[in-house]
Amino acid sequence: MSKVRLFDVFDPSLERYAAFFPEPLLAELKSLVDYRTVPHPKRAFVDTPEYQEELYNAEILLTGWGTPLLPVDLAEKGKVKYICHVTGALRGMVPKELLEAGIKVTNWGSSISRTIAEASLMMILGCLRKVKPIQDIIHLQGGYRPTGLKVQSLFERKVGLFGLGAIARDLVALLKPFNVEIYAYSPHVPQEIMDSLGVKRVTSLRELFTTCDIISVHAARTPANMGAVNADLLQLLPDDGILVNTSRGAVINEAALIAEVQKGRLWVALDVYDKEPLPVDSPLRGSPRVLLFPHVAGPTMDRYVDATRHALDNIRRYLAGEPLVAQVTAAQYDLIT
Template sequence: MHVLPQVDSSPSLPRTKRVFFALNDYERRVFFPEYLAAELDALNGEAHWRTDELPSPAYWQTMMQELQPDVIVSCWSTPAVPFSLANAGSPLAYVCHLVGSVRNLVPRTFLERGGLLTNWGDIAGKTVAEHALLLALAALRNQPGWRPIINGPKAVPWRSGTMRLQPRSLYGRRVGIHGFGHVARALIRLLQPFDVEISAYSAGVPTGLMRSAGVTPFTSLLELATRSEVFFDCEALTPQSTASINATVLAALPDDAVFVNVGRGPVVDEPALVREAASGRIQVALDVVCKEPIDPASPLASLPGVILSPHIGGPTFDHFPHCGQRALENLARYLRGESPEALITPELYDRST
């Protein structure tokens, strides 16, 4: 455990900023490995580390009231910030979240009263986009059919596997992307070498922003689906986007289209997706579903042509220290009186999950 240098906080001096690392031991190890120890020790603040694995709600409230932190460094295991700290009158000014989702951690009122909130920003975008590309390629190459051929009769010429699987290439495809956040923009860059034609739709995103990225903007999901041989869903979950990929949109996808979801499961009408996947008309590859972890009894889990991954898009394990590094840089900025990077605005908060 690395504790930051203690600063004299006697009445004659201003109170040193109190930084509370509300992490469990596992999170501490993977986000702040030993090589970041010097940067931890160099922060000019008064550090306190959580010592229990999962505090009870009552104890968490008491702990926060007694400590009165200026900064909370949070992660998956961190309980929600008490309203008494999130609202006006509390010294809490900054919540530095190591990972992505913030809606269940901090109330919107914290931002409205001027509180600062950051997360891993664009770090996840690249690895989630990488995973989306993996899923699309696996679907096009018909990965679910590989094992039966590998385990099949060995006397059959190898070329028969190609004939049975009918693998396809991504090169030259018409690609549609629902969403235009960090993941979608990283995916656009990854797709460039494949000489694809990229179109996109995301409610509220200026069409000029899409065109500047070399993407054709469409005015509706239905129009986008009609033109997409490979369809990536990367959209944030909002009341407007929930179940927006409905039966009509799915039916508009061309025959043999590939549908990939690395965004959020509830963006898709799952029963409608099950029907399309079961028909064999389209290929489906998912990193997210409506109920996670997926129930083995779910129809999606038993359909032979569906590719499922267990919400592992990113960041990947080797990128967790990058998230810790960014948090330390943001903490240093805040303690110097500067603005942290990857700030969550009220608008971004409303589009987060």
């Protein structure tokens, strides 16, 4: 029996591809399907006969960072039934029309969640331990032990989570050893999940920000969440309160956050911003109270293989006629960034 034909158009870079698909995992992929590829399928190459022949005759497409935008007419003229997207966001690579036409699409789902949760924990600890000002004093100012700077611990504090999806749930597990009280605002999460995690539900963001002095943002980029963390909420945090965001920059009103930072009240750690890359003249840069990261919370390169194993599992599921994990619907398409 002939194998299902798969065309690999995932092309992040040679280094990143090797991290996603080290030889044992690439060999595993090739053992499952009739594997086809072309070297570096960049946009200048997509009109070649070789590329077109493979693209329109494959049943499975392996896509991800670096994939040229797929043509909309694949749904009508091609043989593709399943797009296994190794990474997260689809826009610019997989058109929404292909999902609307009934082609199955999966992405990395929650396979990378633990690495982002790990980054969130690191950022919380970095704020508590005053990493940014201490490093500035030691490295840039020739000082050693700062005076008037209160280094704090995470143990037995109240932590609030805005959103309780896969990343936040993994963060809950990482927070448990610190004996913290964990509260969450996530209206659509069933109570039984809250109870199973040992998380206390709050019914509004206002309640979350008045209850906790550490807030970690894990909310999806929905219309309701755009700018949800605004000036009124930020003012509810106590002096030396902490705000961490590894979710979406647009969830926080950045101008309001900058105003609070400039007051010298809050400690902040950010991995995402309204505009990326973060503008050179952003007032967030240079503040001793702000830890900044360039959207690298996860997955780390050493854990790309988690996404690959997830993709391979889905390919096996597809071949066996089983339900796929982390299947993306047309309704979810615009929320994945």
